Amino acid sequence: MRAIAAAVLLLASGAAASGAAAQAAGRAVMLPGIRYEVLASGPATGAHPQRGDTVSMRYVGRLSTSEIFSTSAEGGAQPSDFKVREVIPGMSAALQLMRPGDRWRLTLPAYLAYGALGRHHVAADRNLERDIPPDATLVFEVELVSVTGGAR
Numbered sequence: 001m002r003a004i005a006a007a008v009l010l011l012a013s014g015a016a017a018s019g020a021a022a023q024a025a026g027r028a029v030m031l032p033g034i035r036y037e038v039l040a041s042g043p044a045t046g047a048h049p050q051r052g053d054t055v056s057m058r059y060v061g062r063l064s065t066s067e068i069f070s071t072s073a074e075g076g077a078q079p080s081d082f083k084v085r086e087v088i089p090g091m092s093a094a095l096q097l098m099r100p101g102d103r104w105r106l107t108l109p110a111y112l113a114y115g116a117l118g119r120h121h122v123a124a125d126r127n128l129e130r131d132i133p134p135d136a137t138l139v140f141e142v143e144l145v146s147v148t149g150g151a152r
Contacts, residue, residue, distance in 0.1 A: 030093055030094065030097055031089065031090060031093045031112055033090075033108075033109040033111070033112060034090050034093060034094060034106060034107070034108060034109075034112060035106070035107040036094060036104050036105065036106050036107070037104065037105040038102070038103075038104055039103040039104060039105055039141070040101070040102065040103040040143075041099075041101065041102055042099045042100050042101015042102045042144070043099065043100075043101055044099070046099030046100040046101060046102075046147075047099065047100075047147055048096055048097060048098065048099060048147075049084050049095050049096055049098070049144070049147045050084065050096065050149075051084050051085040051092070051096070052083070052084070052085060052149075053083070053084050053147050053148060053149055054081055054082065054083050054084075054147075054148045055081070055082055055083075055084055055095055055144060055145075055146070055147055055148075056079040056080070056081050056144075056145040056146040056147075056148070057072070057079055057080060057082070057095075057142055057143060057144050057145055058072050058077075058079045058080075058142075058143040058145060059071065059072050059080070059140055059141065059142045059143070060072075060140065060141045061138055061139070061140050062138070062139045062140070063132070063133070063136055063137075063138065063139075064136065064137045064138075064139065066139075067130070068129070068130075069129060069130045069131075069132055069138075070129055071129070079143075079145045079146075084096060088108070088112065088113050088114065089112045089113075090106065090108035090109070090112030090113055090138075091106070091108070091140065091142075093112070094106050094142070095142075095144065098142070098144045099144065100144050100145060100146050100147060101143075101144070102143070102144050103141070103142065103143040103144075104141075104142050105139065105140070105141050105142075106139065106140045106141075106142060107137065107138070107139050108137065108138045108139075108140070109137055110134075110135040110136055110137060110138075113132075113136065113137075113138045114132050114134075114136065114138075115134075115135070116134050116135055117134060118131065118132045118133045118134040118135070118136060119131065119132040
């Protein structure tokens with residue numbers, strides 16, 4: 001059973017049929033190219049965030065070299081709050097499938113992250129600790145703490 005919980009799910013373009021069913025049910029569709037591994041599951045009764053919601057989450061973002069570029073969890077820090085629609089596309093898609101208490105490892109291709117431009121560190125950006133190079137694949141470990149409803 002543990003192997004099943006730790007299995008990495010590769011979502012390819014063949015996921016369109018299940019994606020259509022998820023859309024019909026009002027749930028987010030995981031975008032092709034995102035890989036995720038369920039590290040821990042929260043209660044099955046928790047609500048999935050929607051695009052207009054604010055989520056509170058702990059996360060560590062790494063480059064494919066394992067170098068940390070952003071974290072909210074260093075030293076047991078308080079979770080960070082984000083609007084689901086304002087994070088990078090791959091993170092937004094994954095968050096909409098998670099429930100509070102879930103902890104996932106996400107691998108996001110560049111086109112669902114910061115793309116060909118990358119992102120430069122700016123002192124005022126408390127969530128970005130170093131530059132993200134162009135065309136970087138990003139790996140996040142995300143724990144969804146809570147969901148607060150917003151304008152939908």
